[in-house]
Amino acid sequence: MNTTDQRICLWLVPAFGALLLLAFCIFPGFFPPLSPTLSAEEVAAFYRNHVGQIRASMIICNVCGVAFIPFFMVIVVQMQRMANPSRAFAYSYLSAAASGATLFALANLAWLIAAFRPERDPQLTMMLNDLAWMAFITPVGFILAQNLCLALGIYLDARPHPVFPRWVGHFNLATALLMTPGAFALMFMTGPLAWDGALAFWLRIGTYALYLGVMFFVVRAAINRQASEEGAAA
Amino acid sequence: MTGTSTAAARRLRATKVPVLTKTRNLDQWICWWSIPIFYSVFGLVFVYLTRLMPPPSPGHTTEQIISFIQLNATHLQIGIVVLSLSLGLASLSSGIIVVQMRRMQGVSPALAYAYLAALAVAALPGCLFCGFMFALAAFRPDRDPRLIVLLYDMGLLSFVGSLGCFVVQYMVFAIAIFLDEREIFPKWLGYMSIWGVVTELLAIPIWIFRSGPYAWNGLISFYLGTIIFVVWEFCLVVCLYKAIKAQPIDESLQGDDSLAIAR
C-alpha cells in the first residue's frame, strides 16, 4: 500500500490546524468565552460590535472545519491493518467521525447566520448564539465513540508488532473521559460546567487540541512503520 | 471483497497470529452489545426523561407548549445530556452491520458503505438536532414564547420528519439482502426493511397536519411507524446474533495479507 496519500492527509492536520488556531484566536468570543448569562441585548451588541472578526474567524472555520476528516480516515486505514477479528471498529470509527463533523459544521453555521444580520431581533440572535455554543461544546458523544473504537481496536490488536502502541489506547480513553463535562453545558449557565466554564470549555478544547497534536505524531509513526514493513517485504 | 482468494485464504490460515481473547469475534460482539444498550438508553432518554416519545401534540397552544417544557425542564435537560454522551454508540451498530454486509456474496461493498453513510448523516438531523432544540427551549425560561414554539416545531418536525436518510438505510439493506447469495440475513428481514421504507412514506403528512392520524403524534405516522421500527430493530438484533455466531472461523481477519507476507 502506498503511504504517500496517507502522509498528505496527515500533514493536513498542522496545515489546517494552524488556520483553525488562527480563527480561534481571532474570534472575539473565545478569549474569554462568551458568558451564557448575557442578556439578549448584550449578545446582539457583541455581534454588532465585532461583526467583522466573527465573520472572518467563522468563515475560516467553515472552510477548514471538516479538514480533519482525511486524517481520521488515515486512522481508519491503520485500524484496518490491525489484527482484529474483523473491521467492525474501523467502520464504526468512520461513522462516528462523519457524524461528529456535521456538528462542528452546524455550530459554525449558527455563528455565521447570527452575524449575517446583526440588526436582527436580539432574541433571535441570542437563540442562534445559544445554538452555536451548544452544538460546539456539548455533543461529545461522537468523539467518545471514535476514541472508544480506536482504543478497543488497539487492545484487540493481535499483531506481534501492533499498529499503535498500547498507551495510545489509554490516551484515547483518557481524552474521551476528560471531554465528557462538555455535555453538561446545556444545563448550566454559570460555573465550571457552563459553556464558558473551566471544565466544559477550557478542559474540553485544550484536551482536544492536545489530542490532535499527540495523534499527529502517533499516526506519523504508524505510517512510517507501515512503510518499513512493506519495504522489507517487497 | 470479503471472500479472499483461495491462495490468500490458505496463507491467512497458515499464519500463526496469536488470538488475544478466548471469545471469537470479540470486536463484533462488543458492537452487537452496543445495540441493545444504545436502544435502552434511547428509550430511557426519549420516553422517560424527555417525554418526547410519544410526542406532545402539534396542536398544542403556546401556553401548553411552554408549560410542557417548563414543567419538564430538568428531566429534559438531563435526558439531552445523556443523549449527547451516548449517541456515538449508534456508530458501533453501523460498524457491525457493515462487517456482515461485506460478507455477502454477489453484493458490492457499496451498499454496506451506503448504509453506514446514511446513518452517519441521520445522527444530526434525525436525532441530535431535536435534542438541541429542546435544550435551547429549556435553557432560558424567559425566552420569547414565539421562539419557544419555533424550537418546539423544529425539534419534533426534525425528529419525526427526517425521512430520506432512513429510506436510504432500509432500501440499501433490503436490496443487499435480496441480492445476497449466502443468505447472511434471512430474506424476510429484507421484506421487513421494505416496511421500514413504507413507515417513512407514512410520515410524509406530518409536515402538513397538526392533528389526526398523520400528524407527528398520529396513530399512523408515529405509533404504527414506531412499532414497526421496534419490531424491525429487534429482528435485526436477533439476525445479527445468528450471523455472527454462524460465521466460519477462517473468515476472521487477523491482520491483512501483508502480515502473512512479512512472515
Next chain:
Amino acid sequence: MHASFPVEERDILIPGRERETNQQIPGDPSIWVFVIGEMVAFSCYFAAYMWDRGQHHGLFLQAQRDLSQNVAALNTLVLLASSLFIALSVHATRAGDFAIASRFLTLGGTCGAAFVVSKAFEWSSKLAQGLTLGSNAFFMHYYMLTGVHLFHVLLGLVFLGILWRELNKGSPPRARLMEVGATYWHMVDFLWIIIFPLLYLMR
C-alpha cells in the same frame, strides 16, 4: 455469478417435466410473512380511515363526489387483468412453456404500468382542481391510501422485471422465485380491491 448455496433439484425446471409439489405453500415463507404484515399494516390504515369517516361523515360524502368512480372501476379491471396474466404466467412456467410465460408476464406488467399511468392522471386532475393532501381529512386519506398502494405497485413492477429476467436468462427459471413474485403481485391487487370500495363506492 454462481450460486454458493445448494440449489434444490426441484427448483430447476426441466422443459416438459412437471415440478414436484411436495411443498405445502407456494413461494417462500418469507413472502407470506411480508404479505401478512402488510395486511396488518393496511388494516390499521383502513381503520384510521373508517374512524375519521365516522367523525366527519358529511364531509367525506361530499368530498367523495369529486372522485371519478368510472376511472377507478377501470383501474380495478386493469389490475384484475394483470393478476390474471401473472397467474397464467406462473402456470405456464410450471408447465415448462417459458416463452408463453414470459409473454403473459409482459402483459401483466403492461397492465400494472397502465394502472400507474392512470393513477398519475387521476392525481394530476385532482391537483389541478386544487385538491391536495392538505385540503381536508378525506383527501388526506385518499392520497395516503392510494399513494402507499402506488408505492407497492411500483415495487411490484420492479419485481415483475426481475421475474422477466429470470424467464429470459437462458437457463431454467427458479419456480419459487416466480411464485414469490406472483404472490406479491396478487397481494397488491387484493389491497386495491379493498381500497376501491372504501374510497370510491362506500356511501
